[in-house]
Amino acid sequence: MIRKARLYTPGPTPLLPAAQFAMAAADIHHRTPEFRAIFQKVLAQLKVFIGTKNDVLLLSSSGTGAMEASLANLTSPGDKVLVLTAGKFGERWTGLAKAFNLEPEVLSFPYGETFDLAQVKAALKPEHKAILLQATETSTAVRHDVEAIAKLRDEVAPKTLLVVDGITGLGTTHFDVDGWGIDVIIGGSQKAVMIPPGLAYLSVSERAWAAMETAKNPRYYFDLRKERKSAAKGETAYTPAVALIAGLGAALDYIAGQAGGDLERGRIALIDNAQVNAEATRAGLVALGFALFAPTAPAAAVTAVKVPEGMDSGDVVKALKTRFSIVPANGQGEMKGKIFRLAHLGFFDYLDTIALLGAMEHVAKETLGLPVQWGQAVAAAQEVFAKTASRV
Amino acid sequence: MIRKARLYTPGPTPLLPAAQFAMAAADIHHRTPEFRAIFQKVLAQLKVFIGTKNDVLLLSSSGTGAMEASLANLTSPGDKVLVLTAGKFGERWTGLAKAFNLEPEVLSFPYGETFDLAQVKAALKPEHKAILLQATETSTAVRHDVEAIAKLRDEVAPKTLLVVDGITGLGTTHFDVDGWGIDVIIGGSQKAVMIPPGLAYLSVSERAWAAMETAKNPRYYFDLRKERKSAAKGETAYTPAVALIAGLGAALDYIAGQAGGDLERGRIALIDNAQVNAEATRAGLVALGFALFAPTAPAAAVTAVKVPEGMDSGDVVKALKTRFSIVPANGQGEMKGKIFRLAHLGFFDYLDTIALLGAMEHVAKETLGLPVQWGQAVAAAQEVFAKTASRV
Numbered sequence: 001m002i003r004k005a006r007l008y009t010p011g012p013t014p015l016l017p018a019a020q021f022a023m024a025a026a027d028i029h030h031r032t033p034e035f036r037a038i039f040q041k042v043l044a045q046l047k048v049f050i051g052t053k054n055d056v057l058l059l060s061s062s063g064t065g066a067m068e069a070s071l072a073n074l075t076s077p078g079d080k081v082l083v084l085t086a087g088k089f090g091e092r093w094t095g096l097a098k099a100f101n102l103e104p105e106v107l108s109f110p111y112g113e114t115f116d117l118a119q120v121k122a123a124l125k126p127e128h129k130a131i132l133l134q135a136t137e138t139s140t141a142v143r144h145d146v147e148a149i150a151k152l153r154d155e156v157a158p159k160t161l162l163v164v165d166g167i168t169g170l171g172t173t174h175f176d177v178d179g180w181g182i183d184v185i186i187g188g189s190q191k192a193v194m195i196p197p198g199l200a201y202l203s204v205s206e207r208a209w210a211a212m213e214t215a216k217n218p219r220y221y222f223d224l225r226k227e228r229k230s231a232a233k234g235e236t237a238y239t240p241a242v243a244l245i246a247g248l249g250a251a252l253d254y255i256a257g258q259a260g261g262d263l264e265r266g267r268i269a270l271i272d273n274a275q276v277n278a279e280a281t282r283a284g285l286v287a288l289g290f291a292l293f294a295p296t297a298p299a300a301a302v303t304a305v306k307v308p309e310g311m312d313s314g315d316v317v318k319a320l321k322t323r324f325s326i327v328p329a330n331g332q333g334e335m336k337g338k339i340f341r342l343a344h345l346g347f348f349d350y351l352d353t354i355a356l357l358g359a360m361e362h363v364a365k366e367t368l369g370l371p372v373q374w375g376q377a378v379a380a381a382q383e384v385f386a387k388t389a390s391r392v
Numbered sequence: 393m394i395r396k397a398r399l400y401t402p403g404p405t406p407l408l409p410a411a412q413f414a415m416a417a418a419d420i421h422h423r424t425p426e427f428r429a430i431f432q433k434v435l436a437q438l439k440v441f442i443g444t445k446n447d448v449l450l451l452s453s454s455g456t457g458a459m460e461a462s463l464a465n466l467t468s469p470g471d472k473v474l475v476l477t478a479g480k481f482g483e484r485w486t487g488l489a490k491a492f493n494l495e496p497e498v499l500s501f502p503y504g505e506t507f508d509l510a511q512v513k514a515a516l517k518p519e520h521k522a523i524l525l526q527a528t529e530t531s532t533a534v535r536h537d538v539e540a541i542a543k544l545r546d547e548v549a550p551k552t553l554l555v556v557d558g559i560t561g562l563g564t565t566h567f568d569v570d571g572w573g574i575d576v577i578i579g580g581s582q583k584a585v586m587i588p589p590g591l592a593y594l595s596v597s598e599r600a601w602a603a604m605e606t607a608k609n610p611r612y613y614f615d616l617r618k619e620r621k622s623a624a625k626g627e628t629a630y631t632p633a634v635a636l637i638a639g640l641g642a643a644l645d646y647i648a649g650q651a652g653g654d655l656e657r658g659r660i661a662l663i664d665n666a667q668v669n670a671e672a673t674r675a676g677l678v679a680l681g682f683a684l685f686a687p688t689a690p691a692a693a694v695t696a697v698k699v700p701e702g703m704d705s706g707d708v709v710k711a712l713k714t715r716f717s718i719v720p721a722n723g724q725g726e727m728k729g730k731i732f733r734l735a736h737l738g739f740f741d742y743l744d745t746i747a748l749l750g751a752m753e754h755v756a757k758e759t760l761g762l763p764v765q766w767g768q769a770v771a772a773a774q775e776v777f778a779k780t781a782s783r784v
Contacts, residue, residue, distance in 0.1 A: 001665045002650065002741040017409075024416060258394065273393045324743060349394040351716060354750035355743035358770055362778065374774040375767025378750055382766040386754070 003325035008356060010138050010168055010302035010329060013346035016194035022250035023195070026243040035242060036234030038249055043231060045252040046201050048263040049193070050170060050185060052177040054203040057227045058248075060241040063167040063188035066200035068096055069222035070163050070184045071132075074208060076216035077101035079129040082160075084115050084149070087137035088332045089165060097132065100217050104132075111140045111335060112304070114297040121152050129211075130161040135169025135185075139332045141304035141341060142294040143173060150180035161208055167191055167200075168301035171267070172274040172345045183208040191301075192270060194254070194347040195247040204228075270346075274300040276388045277344040277353045280381035284357040287380035288364050288372065293339045301345040304331070306338060311368060313340040319367040324359040350385055357381050395717035400748060402530050402560055402694035402721060405738035408586035414642035415587070418635040427634060428626030430641055435623060437644040438593050440655040441585070442562060442577060444569040446595040449619045450640075452633040455559040455580035458592035460488055461614035462555050462576045463524075466600060468608035469493035471521040474552075476507050476541070479529035480724045481557060489524065492609050496524075503532050503727060504696070506689040513544050521603075522553040527561025527577075531724045533696035533733060534686040535565060542572035553600055559583055559592075560693035563659070564666040564737045575600040583693075584662060586646070586739040587639040596620075662738075666692040668780050669736040669745045672773035676749040679772035680756050680764065685731045693737040696723070698730060703760060705732040711759040716751040742777055749773050 007014050028034045039058075046056045059066050075081065079102050083093045086109040097104035107123045109115055115133075124131065131153060135146050146164055153162050161183040166175070170185065171192020177185055182205070189199035204224060212225055226237045252263060259265035278300040282292060285305050293304035307313045313330055317340055320326040331339040342356060357377040365372035399406050420426045431450075438448045451458050467473065471494050475485045478501035489496035499515045501507055507525075516523065523545060527538050538556055545554050553575040558567070562577065563584020569577055574597070581591035596616060604617055618629040644655060651657035670692040674684060677697050685696035699705045705722055709732050712718040721733040734748060749769040757764035 001661060001668065002739060004739070004741045004743070006743065021416070024413070269393060276393065325741075326743075347394060347396070349396045349717075351396070351398065351718075351747035351751060354770075355747045358746035358750070358774065359743060361774060366778070373771070374778075375771030378746075378770045379765070379767030382750065382753060386758070386766075 006324070006326045006355070008326055008328050008342045010191070010341060010343040010345060011188065012190040012197055013192070013194060013343055014348065015196065016251050016254055016347050018254050019195045019247035019251040023243040023247040026246035028242060030236065030240055030242050038246055039236070039240070040234045042245055042249045042252065045249065045263060047203070049252060049255070049267050050177055050187070050203045051175060051264070051267065052203045054178065054205050055228055055231070056201060056203045057224060057231060058236070058240070058245065059200045059202070059222065059227070060198065060236070060238070061200050062197055063165070063186055063200045064092065065222060066186040066202045067092065067165055069219065069224055070186065070202065071096050071100045071102065072217045072219035072222055073212050073224045074161060074163070074184070074215055075100060075102055075129055076214070078103060080105060080127050081130045081132055082107065082124055082128045084120060084131065084133040084144070085109070086113055086115065086140060086142060087111055087134070088139035089134050089137055093132040093165070112142065112294045114142050114144050115149070117145070117148055117152065120149060121156060124152060124156045124160070126157040126159060128157055128160045130163050132163050133165070135164050135166040135173055135175070136299040136301045138168045138302055139335065140294055141299045141302045143297050143299040146175060146182065147180055150182065154181065161211060168299070168345055171270050172299065172301040174268070174271055177203060181205070189244055189248060192274070192345045193248055194251045195244055198241045199244045199248060271300070273349070274344045276385065277348055277350060278303055279388065280350065280353050280384040281342060281344065281356065283380040283384045284353070284377035285360065288360060288377040289370055302341050302343045304339045304341045307340070307368070308370070312337045315367060316340050316363055319363045320359060323362065326356065326359055353381055354378055398716070398718045398747070400718055400720050400734045402583070402733060402735040402737060403580065404582040404589055405584070405586060405735055406740065407588065408643050408646055408739050410646050411587045411639035411643040415635040415639040418638035420634060422628065422632055422634050430638055431628070431632070432626045434637055434641045434644065437641065437655060439595070441644060441647070441659055442569055442579070442595045443567060443656070443659065444595045446570065446597050447620055447623070448593060448595045449616060449623060450628070450632070450637065451592045451594070451614065451619070452590065452628070452630070453592050454589055455557070455578055455592045456484065457614060458578040458594045459484065459557055461611065461616055462578065462594065463488050463492050463494070464609045464611035464614055465604045465616045466553060466555070466576070466607050467492060467494055467521055468606070470495060472497060472519050473522045473524055474499065474516055474520045476512060476523065476525040476536070477501070478505055478507065478532060478534060479503055479526070480531035481526050481529055485524040485557070504534065504686045506534050506536050507541070509537070509540055509544065512541060513548060516544060516548045516552070518549040518551060520549055520552045522555050524555050525557070527556050527558040527565055527567070528691040528693045530560045530694055531727065532686050533691045533694045535689050535691040538567060538574065539572055542574065546573065553603060560691070560737055563662050564691065564693040566660070566663055569595060573597070581636055581640060584666070584737045585640055586643045587636055590633045591636045591640060663692070665741070666736045668777065669740055669742060670695055671780070672742065672745050672776040673734060673736065673748065675772040675776045676745070676769035677752065680752060680769040681762055694733050694735045696731045696733045699732070699760070700762070704729045707759060708732050708755055711755045712751060715754065718748065718751055745773055746770055
C-alpha cells in the first residue's frame with residue numbers, strides 16, 4: 001500500500017511545495033543585488049507576519065540561537081531575570097540564563113499548566129532585567145497568556161524587558177507586539193512558516209536596542225547590532241542560509257496569497273486555520289476517549305494527548321508511523337511514554353485533521369484495544385468544522 | 393484557512409515529490425551517455441511494470457498518441473477492426489479507426505456497463521485485423537474483462553491482434569500480458585505512474601511487430617519500428633521529453649521501493665492499493681446514500697458516482713473545489729452533470745480516501761442537503777480498510 005509521508009510534528013512541519021521549489025532555485029550569491037532584493041522583501045514581510053513596526057532580523061540558526069542572541073545582547077553577567085516556565089522550553093531559558101552568567105529567578109509551574117498570574121505578579125520585581133517566557137510551551141501544548149504578562153510587567157516593573165519565545169506561538173496566536181510592548185519575540189523557520197529548520201527571526205524594540213548599548217555579555221555571531229547595520233544595506237553580517245531565505249519569501253507569499261495578497265489578513269487566516277484544526281483535533285480525540293494533557297489552556301500550535309494509564313504513548317507513535325506513515329511527536333523528558341503530540345501549525349488543512357483522526361481511530365481500536373465506533377472522532381471534528389467554517 | 397490542492401482526477405493524478413525533484417534535476421542532453429543510461433533503465437523498469445517480456449517503447453505524446461501509433465503501425469486502409477466500446481474512450485478507438493481509413497465494426501454497450509461476452513463472441517470474426525478496447529473505461533469507471541476477451545480471441549479469431557488501451561488499467565488491474573497474448577497495451581504517464589502528462593508507453597508483441605511489416609497506413613513520428621531501432625541503442629527516434637523520462641524513472645524506483653526494491657511486487661502492491669482505496673471509497677459513498685454509476689464492474693482506477701435525480705454533479709465538483717480545494721472529475725459528454733468521478737490510481741493512500749470522504753460528507757449535507765450523520769462515509773471506509781489492510 002502507498003503510505004504518504006505525513007509529518008504532524010510541531011517542527012519540522014510539512015513543507016510548502018512552492019517554498020521547496022524556491023529553495024531549489026536559489027542558486028545565487030549572497031553579496032549580490034539579487035540576494036539583497038530577496039532579503040529586504042523577506043524582512044519587510046516578516047514585520048507584517050509578526051505584526052510589528054520594530055526592526056526584524058533573520059539569523060541563520062535554529063530558534064534556540066535567537067533565544068541565545070536575545071540574552072547575549074540584552075544582558076550583563078549578574079543581571080537578574082525572571083524565567084516563567086512550565087515545560088522543557090521554559091527550562092531552556094533557565095539553561096541559557098545560567099550559561100550567560102545571569103541570576104535567573106525561576107517561577108515553575110507544573111507541566112500541562114500555564115502560569116498563575118498572582119504568583120507572577122508577586123515574583124516580578126523592577127530589578128529584573130527581563131522576563132523570559134514562551135508564548136506556547138511546545139513540550140506540553142500549553143498556550144501562555146503573553147498579554148496578561150505584558151500588563152503585569154507594565155504595572156509592576158515597567159522597565160523590565162519582555163522577551164518572548166514565539167517559536168510555535170507566531171502563526172498560531174494573535175499578538176499585538178507593539179501594543180503590548182513585547183521587546184523581543186522569536187520565531188523559527190520550521191514552524192508556522194512552512195520551511196525546513198535553519199532560520200530564526202526576531203523583532204527587537206527600541207528599548208531593547210537601547211539596552212544593548214550597556215549589555216556586557218559576549219556575542220559575535222549573534223551580535224544583533226551588527227545584523228541591524230547589515231540589514232539596513234540588505235545584507236547579513238555572516239553568510240546566510242540563502243535557500244531557506246528564498247523559501248521563506250515564497251512561504252510568506254503563499255500566506256499572503258491565501259488572503260488575496262494581503263499578508264496581514266493571511267497571517268490572521270493562518271492563525272484561525274491552526275485554531276480551528278486544533279479545536280477539531282481536540283474534539284475528535286476527546287470523542288475517542290483520550291484525555292488532553294493541557295485541557296485548561298490548550299495551544300493551537302500542537303495538541304498533547306495522554307494515553308490511558310498503563311499504556312505507552314510510544315505505541316501510538318509507532319503505530320501511526322508504521323501503519324500510516326504519520327510522524328507525531330512523543331512526549332519529551334519525563335512526559336515521554338505518557339503523552340503524544342500532534343501539530344496544527346503551518347501547512348496543515350482541515351482534511352489533514354480528518355485523515356489524522358481517521359488513522360487515530362484505527363490506532364485506538366486496533367493497537368490500544370479501546371472501544372471505538374468507526375467515524376466517532378471524525379464526526380466530532382466535522383461538528384467543529386461545520387460550526388466554525390463560516391467564520392474562517 | 394489553508395486548503396491544500398488535492399487532485400482526485402483520473403489523470404492527471406497527484407505527483408510524486410521524488411519524481412518532481414528528478415524532473416527538476418533533469419538538465420541533460422538526450423544524445424549523451426547520461427540520458428541513454430536513464431532511458432534504458434526506464435525501458436527495463438517499464439517491462440516489469442507492464443509485466444511483459446515484449447518490447448516496451450516510450451513515446452513523447454499523450455496516451456492517445458500511442459493509440460494512434462498502434463493503429464498507424466498495425467493496419468492498412470480498408471482493414472476491418474472490432475471496436476468494443478462502452479464510453480468516451482471506446483469511442484476514441486472508433487474515431488481513430490475512421491481517421492486511418494479502417495472499417496471499424498463497433499460493438500457498443502451502454503455507459504456504465506461492460507461488454508456482453510456472448511455478443512462479443514458473436515461479433516468477432518477472423519477477418520478482424522484487431523480488437524480494440526479499453527481495460528478500464530475512464531469515462532464511466534468500468535473495468536472490462538481483458539482476460540475474457542483474450543480467450544474469445546484465441547477461440548474465435550486467433551490471428552486477430554488484441555490492442556488494449558490500459559491507460560488507466562495499468563497499475564490498477566492485474567494483467568498477464570504475455571500469458572493472455574495482449575499484442576499491444578498502452579499506458580500514460582499522468583496515471584498510475586504519478587508524473588505529469590506527456591509520455592505514453594506501450595508493449596508490442598512479436599506478432600504485432602510482424603504485422604507492421606505489411607501495414608500500409610502512414611506513420612512517421614509514431615513509427616514504432618524506428619523507435620524500436622533507436623531504443624536498442626538507448627535512444628529515441630525524435631527529441632524525447634527528457635524530464636518526464638527522468639521523473640518516470642524516479643516514480644518506478646519509488647514503486648519498487650515500496651516493496652523493498654522489487655518492482656514486480658511493488659506493482660502488485662500499487663494495484664492492491666488502488667483496489668482497496670476504490671473499495672473503501674465505494675463503500676463510503678454508498679453509505680452516504682449515493683448510487684454508483686457502474687456497480688457491476690467497477691474499476692479500481694476511478695469511481696463514478698451518480699447525484700440524486702434533479703441535482704447537478706457540477707455542484708458537487710464546485711463545492712469540493714471551493715470548500716476543500718479537491719479537484720474531482722465531472723462526467724464527460726452526456727454524463728456531464730449526472731455523475732462525478734474520483735480517482736484512486738497512482739499516488740493516493742488510504743488517508744487520502746478518508747480525507748475525501750470526510751469532505752464528501754460536508755458536501756452531501758451542506759451543499760446537497762442530504763441527510764448525513766457525521767462520520768458515516770468514513771466509517772464505511774474504515775470497515776473496508778480494517779478487513780483488507782491485513783492482506784495489503
